[in-house]
Amino acid sequence: MNLFTEAIDWIFSAERFQGYNPLGLRLGEHLWFTFLSLLLAAAIAIPLGYLIGHTGKGRNLAVGISGAARALPSFGLIVLLVLIVGVTRAPAAAVISFVLLAIPSILAGAYSGLEAIDRRVIDSARAMGMTEWQILWKVEIPLGLPLLIGGLRSGALQIVATATLAAYIGLGGLGIYIFEGLPLRDYPQMLGSAILIAALALLLDALFAILQQFVVPRGVTAGRVRDDRATSTRRRAVAGTPAE
Amino acid sequence: MIEFRSVSKQFPDGTLAVDDFSLVMPSRKTTVLVGSSGSGKTTILRMINRMVDPTGGAVLIDDEDISGLEPVALRRRIGYVMQNGGLLPHFKVVDNIATVPVLTGVPRGAAREQALTLMDTVGLDRSLADRYPSQLSGGQQQRVGVARGLAANPNILLMDEPFGAVDPIVRAELQQETIRLQRELDKTVVFVTHDIDEAFLLGDQVVILEKGGRIAQVGSPTEILADPASEFVADFIGADRGKRALSIRRTERGAILVDSEGRAAGVLVDGGPTA
C-alpha cells in the first residue's frame, strides 16, 4: 500500500500544478476531446438511430456494423487514422477514431430506446391523429430517453478510455503521465495518473447514471413495479449498459 | 353514415385480409363487427380512419370518399379506443384525455377543463386526473381510453376490442357504461369484438364475419338469433346449444326456460320488453 501513498503524493505535489505538464491542462484536454467527440458522435448517431427506430428499417445493418465495430482494437484504429491523415494532424485522427468508436453505442441507445416502446402506445398515438413528427417528439423521444442516455454513457466511457491511449500519439490528456512514466519506470507517477483516469471515468459514469434516472418519464417510474414484471427481461437486455 | 363499397385489402406479404367487403354503417347507431381472429374485423375498422388504406374499393363517410382526405386531420375527428387504452404512459390521465384537443390547437387550460368534464361523463373520479396510467386499474385505464376517444367530440367512435383485457366483472360494468354513454351521446359507433355476447349486447347492427372479411350475416341481434343465415352463423352464435338454446319446460308451478343441458335458465313471464 506504500505505492498508493506515493501515488497520492504524486497527485498532490506542487509540481502537478505548474511546469510544462500541469494537471489542469491535461485534465482539460482529456475532457475537451471527450466532449467534442461525444457531441460529434451524437450528432451523427442520434438522428440515424431515430430514423432506424422510427421506421424499423436498416436495423439488421446497424446491428451488424455495431457488432463488428466492437471487435475493432481502438488503439489500432487511432494509429491507422494517424497514418492516413498524417502524423501532423494526429489530434484530428484521434477525434475521428473516438467518434467512430462511440457511434455504435449511441446508435444502439437511440434505436433500442424507440424499439422498446409498447407498439400499442405508438399505434394509438397515430390513431389519435398525431403526425409522424409529433409521434417522434411527444411519444418516442421522451419514452426512449433513458436508453439513449445509456448509449451516450457507454460512448463517453469508451472515449475516455481511448483518449487515454491516444496520449501515445501526442494527443495530451491524462494518459500522458502513464506514457512518460513507463520508460522511466516511475511507478508512483503511473499509478497516480491511472487513479486519476479511473476517477474521471467513474465520475463521468456516475453523472450519466444520475442523468439517466432523471430522464425516466414520471409515468414510467410511477408504475415501475407493474411494468417490470411485464417487460423486465427485455428491457434489461436492451438497457444493459455494463455500468449500472 | 359510413359506407364500404367493395373494399379489399391485400397486405404486402400477400395475405388477403378483406375481400370485396360492402356495408353501410348507419349514423348514430352502434355497428358491431364480430368474428374470430383472421376475419379481418380490425382491418375493416382501421380503414375508417385510414390507419389502413384499402387496396381496392372505397370507404365513404357521409358520402365523401375518405381516400381524398388527409389522414392526420381525419383521425383527429374520429375517436379511437383500443385494448388497454393504448394510453401514453408518460402523460397524466388528464393530459392523455386532452391529447387530441391540444393537438388541434385548443389552449391547454381549456382542454384540461374539458377533460375533467369528460372524466365525469365516463364515470372517473376527478381525483384521478393527476395520476399516470400505470397507477390505474385496468377498468379505469379503459375508461380513460374512452374519454380520450370522446375528447374531440367526434361524430364517429371506433372501438377495437376495447374490453378484451379486463376481467369479466369489470367488462360487464364497462359494457353497461358503453350502453349508457351511447344513449346520452348518440355517436356513430363501430365496435370490434370476438365475443358474440358482447356483440348482441351492444350492437344495433351486428355484422358476423367469416375469414377474409366475408359477411356471413348482417342484422339486428333479434334478426340474427331468429333466423341464422347459415350453418356457420348458427354455429358461431351457438343457437343450437348451451345457454342460447332455450326451451320451455312446463312444471307444476308454471313454465320455466331451460338451456340445452337442461339447466334452468329463467322463467317465462308475460309482457316482456317489446323489441
Next chain:
Amino acid sequence: MNWVWNNLDLIGELTLEHIRLSIPPILLGFLISIPLGFLAYRFKLTRGLLLTVAGLLYTIPSLALFVILPPIIGVSYLSEVNITIALTIYAVAIMARSVADALGSVDPAVRQSATAVGFSSWRRFWQVEFPLAGPVILAGLRVASVSTVSLVTVGIFIGIESLGYLFTNGLQRRIFAEVLTGVVMTVIVALLIDAILVLIGRLLMPWTNPGTRRSANRTATQLPLAQGGGAR
C-alpha cells in the same frame, strides 16, 4: 502489401500469441461468472452489490487498470498475470450480469413444474435453469470474448506482445500495411473465437438452432449490441 509477404512468420507468431493471451481470461471469466451470476440472481442484496461492483470495474479504462492492479494483487505490472487478471475482471463484469439476467429470464412456470416433478434444487439448477438460460449466457460470453480479444492489444504498452505490437511498431516505422494487418488480424481472431462459441452453443443447445429460436434469439441479438464498450 509487400510488408505482409515479408513478415508472414511474425504475423503468424503474434496471432498465436494473441490467441494464447485471449483464451484464459475468457475461460476464467466464464467459470467465475456462473457462481457470481447465480448469487446475483438468487439474492436481492448480492445482486445490487455484485452488479454495482462489476459496473464500476468495467468503467475503469484498461490502461489505468493495468497500472492500478499490480500492487493490489502483488505482481509486477510487466507480468503477463497482470493482464490476464485485468481482462478476467472485465469478462466477469460483463458476464456476471448476463448470467444473472439469463437465470432471471427462465420461465417461472418451467421452474415450478421442475420442482413439482421432484428435482432437487441442485439438480434443477444444472438440468433445467442453467440450460434454459444458456442462450442469454452465450450472448454475454460472446460480448466478453470479442471485447477481450480487442483489449489484449492494449497490453503492448506494458510489454505484453500480441497483435498490438504491429500498432506501435507500425507507427514508429510508418508502415500502413503493418498497422492495417494488426487491425484486420485482431478482428479475424475475434470473429474466429466468436464463431467457435456459436458452434459450441449449437452443439450443446440444439433446441436454440435457427428456425426454432424465439424470444431467446431476440435477447441474444440485442444483448451484445446494447452493452456497448469494446476495447478500452
